[in-house]
Amino acid sequence: MKKLILSLTICLITLAAFSQTKLEQDRQAIKSLAGYYKVTFNYAETFATDTAYKFHPRYHSWGYEWAVVVEDSPKKIVIQHLLAVDDTTVIKHWREDWVYEQPSILAYDKDNAWKKVALSPAETKGRWVQKVLQVDDSPRYESIGTWVHVDGRHQWYGETDSPLPRREYTKRNDYNVLRRGNRIYLTPEGWMFEQDNKKIVRSAEGDKLVAQEKGYEEFTKADESKFAYAKTWWASQQAYWTDVRAVWDNVFAKNSSIKLADKKDGKRLYQRLFDLGDQSVKEKWSSAKNKEEANKIIAVYIGA
Template sequence: MNRLKTFLGASLLALACTAAPALAHPPIAAAQADATFEQDRADILAMAGNYKVRFDMQESTRWDAGYTPIDKKTSGGFESVRVIEDTGRRIVLQHLLVVNAEGKDMVIKHWRQDWEYEPTRVLVYADTNTWKWEDVPEKMRTGRWSQTVYQVDDSPRYGGWGQFETQGGVRRWRSNWTWRPLARRDAVRHPVYDRYYAINRHQITPDGWIHWQDNTKLGRKDGKLVPIVQEYVLNTYTKFDGYNVKAADDYWAATRDYWAAVRAEWDRVAKEKGGIGLQEEAETGTVISARLMELADNIRTGKTSTAKATTAALKLIADNTRTL
């Protein structure tokens, strides 16, 4: 009998240990959410600033025996991250990339990240040229934040929801599994894969912050999505003021009203059309991306007014999106 009790006890313990990973992210109690809300906000807002950025990308494990992983790629630059909206439960961060070309500093409006506390739904990448609304399970909303990432023209790229957590003394925000379209660095190579399935992490460091991605790259074979290769991406943002920060701020001061109108139009289309249906191309992202960016540059250089550029931009978005 004692041996039976010992066996049953060990078996139940083993089952409990096996089941533990499924409970890694259980629902959050309201009291716990209230206790960490301000720290969550502080961590998101801490990503704003001026940075030297290093992008490390490495295809590692191949899942397709016929595929050869590409060599590790490292690049970098300078990036200004600005808070352009903060309502308490919603924070919007705009990235502005500063590059030097032929001795002249240029500013490229880069990606944007929108954070929303306890969201009911998130705009996610659903399939080729398609972004749809996805409900966040009701029991998983309390205490969690969604992060929606937008491309250089403010069209959507990917979205997900997750929680801030501390493990091993390190605090981070970790997303659920999210689908993503190919980044331009991959798309221009026309690889055998056509999308990513990924987990996204953001962590504040003493020197700035890191953005860590775990990407499974998938492609279609015989009509089915299959994994091709695993990729690990670590983007490191280190606090740094030794570049032309003024160029980034001047660009944003000149174009922010235009981009606010563009953001509002994308939001309107997403709500009224059930998401965003929009053609993409490898070289530019969306088919209207280059023109939307050009209109902003024309405002900055005085070639056109904000009002005229905005009218043209809104028409481009309306004409090139479809109802889902």
């Protein structure tokens, strides 16, 4: 009996050690996404069910992006992306939250509406949710997947629905949902965000495929000196956006569904929150004041 107990104890200790090692591998891979990068964006439509469909032009762009870790706890890592346009201009870009074994996911439906969906323990065990947020920290999409570390390769895959990408949001109305197949993997030069996307029309009758698309967003390490102004700007704005993030966290916690208005009085949410950030810095608002004013604005744009 003693030998059996000892054997079981060793197995449990070994299993716990393996799990901890895997979790730490995951964390290190996620934190490797932070850094100073030149990013190239390449997208091309590859297939359509309708033979009369006219493929849209390929999309290519590039820029310099700083991805900075703004929160790091054992089971949650938050990375803020900032576009360094030039020596005097920076744009707060998208944000990604990585949460380990999150028990629910905010699933996109259509028409800027999301609904919270519960996940079973089997669906979450050992897996990470990547939550991608808009420039104003409003929701964009969430997907869940497993980080895999094998043969020196580190990669993660998740599939989910999202609104139209920013590159097409104001240009197209022939589809209303982008089903994303997101693959992230580390490279010697940085990391790759590879996508296999489906452009879908979602209606009461169901989903109809319009076209498929291949995408590559390649993050290649860049000279840190190109981000001097971005660092200065973020140092002044970070406290404000930390408060905005807290307001959104409260919104997500309280609501089982969210519908986001596109415009109110001719302005989009990001425009108002960006303006509020400049005002906060100029007038040196307190954290409480930041949250109060941001909450007022966000409440105008959302509905449960």
